[in-house]
Amino acid sequence: MRINSVSFRQSIAALSVLLFLLGGNQSRADHIKTLQTEAIKNKFSKVAHWGNDPSNYTMWGSHSNRLIPVFTFGTLGAGKGVDLNDYSGTNSPYRSTQKIQNLYGQVPSNTLNPKANYFDQSNIGSIQKAALEAGKKHLFLVVFDGMDWQTIRAAAIAKSGQVAYKSGKGTGLHFQDYSAAGTAQFGYFVTSPRRASVSSDVDKQLVLKLNGLSGGYNSQKAGSFPWSTESDLWYLIGKKNGSKSGEHAYADSAGTASAMTTGIKTYNGSINVDISGNQLTTVAHLAQEKGFSVGAVSSVPISHATPAASYAHNVSRNDYQDLTRDLIGLPSSSHPNKPLSGLDVVLGGGLGIEAKTSSRQGKNFVPGELYFSHADIEKVSVKQGGNYQTALRTPRKNGNELLQKAAKLAAKNNNRLLGIFGVGKYKGHLPYQTADGDYRPAPGRSGSAEQYSTADIAENPTLAQMTSAALTVLSQNKKGFWLMVEAGDVDWANHDNNLDNSIGAVLSGELAVKTISKWVEMNSSWEESLLIVTADHGHYLVLDNPAGLLPPTK
Secondary structure, three states: OHHHHHHHHHHHHHHHHHHHHHHHOHHHHOHHHHHHHHHHHHOOOOOEEEOOOOOOOEOOOOOEOOOEEEEEEOOOOOOOOOOHHHOOHHHOHHHOHHHHHHHHOOOOOOOOOOOOOOEEOHHHHHHHHHHHHHOOOEEEEEEOOOOOHHHHHHHHHHHHOOOOOOOOOOOOOHHHHOOOOOOOEEEEEEOOOOEEEEEEEOOOOEEEEEEEEEOOOOHHHHOOOOOOOOOOOOHHHOEEOOOEEOOOOOOOHHHHHHHHHHOOOOEOOOEOEOOOOOEOOOHHHHHHHOOOEEEEEEEEEOOOHHHHOOOOOEOOOOOHHHHHHHHOOOOOOOOOOOOOOOOOEEEEEOOOOEEOOOHHHOOOOOOEEOOOOHHHHHHHEHHHOOOEEEEEOOOOOOHHHHHHHHHHHHHHHOOEEEEEOOOHHHOOOOOOOOOOOOOOOOOOOOOOOOOOOHHHHHOOOOHHHHHHHHHHHHOOOOOOEEEEEEOOHHHHHHHOOOHHHHHHHHHHHHHHHHHHHHHHHHHOOOOOEEEEEEOOOEOOEEEOOHHHHOOOOO
């Protein structure tokens, strides 16, 4: 115990010195933070804005209907249904009336496009299923929540120090430049849901009524490429002429993540159920049936939409505690009598958000933590006879050391791994590393900035460290494994119109991708591994002057 305490104090001291040194040279060294701070103060920036009004930096704080890039590794020439060419170009589902009908249950207006090169988000699920059938042993789905082509470009410029491209795959980030022994591919897909939303009953797990717009994609308005300049700026956010309901719905994280894990389009807010409320089989379920281990890692709460969609079932993304119960194999509102087997690894944020009530979580909500019940965590812990080695953020304990120790014990004893961390006062996500990595965010659309203590940073692992811990456990299964990793804080930063945090979140997610590619190189090959790096949906960042992201020359 004494050694751990000394180690923690040393970590705190080192972080304090680093943050002081970085902060002392702030105005000169941290150009992106300065840019973001001034943009919020002036409500305007010549460099960038969110939405369709260049004069208003924070015009739009939600998602959009943009095409989303996908980077794949281990796919080129890997067999039918695995290669991206089976879904793009002349094979695009958007060139076929019947395939569009299968996607949306109808043929939405202006969605058929005989020249489409893009495919559909649900094809990400199809690729993974085909990879399982083809004999791939290690499957990775990395989701940068809310990261569209423009967000990637901003991060690439900030990291590389140059404006190196105006279109296409781009360069500057690891997942843009990595070749995976010549097996890498690039494409882009439509994210629009089958339906905008539904009314539901979480206690009875019923879909009661379909609401809002239906999905679809009009390339004449939104563009044929992720880097296109849109002809109808209101279309991207489901509006017409500024206020009236538009042509097609834009996506949320639940329906889009569900599409990528099941291969089926559904409604916004769904966690792996279709528009009638029927439960869908995920890639993780299929992998588990083949004897694979399965896991999910996220920088945001463990039962938020994307990590929940790795495995759980629910008519509502907001039924957090029940979603956590599905993830760890306990009875839930969706599986009251025969619970799911549970994931082998569950790592993420969500600790420290207290709630006495939660009207959206149904009658079985347990007052206390919003995203999980401590009683449930204790029930599955090895200390109580369960099968999960647990690691929760603990005062005066280094988060990475705590997690890696738990991962090694889980691997040694053939246990599962459950870890919950986060900064409670900021809704439970991991600290933003920011564009220059100093963990000192600029203010966002609310006008305030998150401020972390040295303990907040020391007591939380990074997303890359969580990914490493997950691999320690999952790789013990020689039959194979499936792993989802979510850089969820990209989405939260873009909601906040915060370029500093958004770029930092992309860069921290990039380190998780590097962790995976390095593991494959050292322990496997791209013949038996598959890695998909993509996003669930986009936001509405517009780079008016990309060169303005670079520090001014002396």
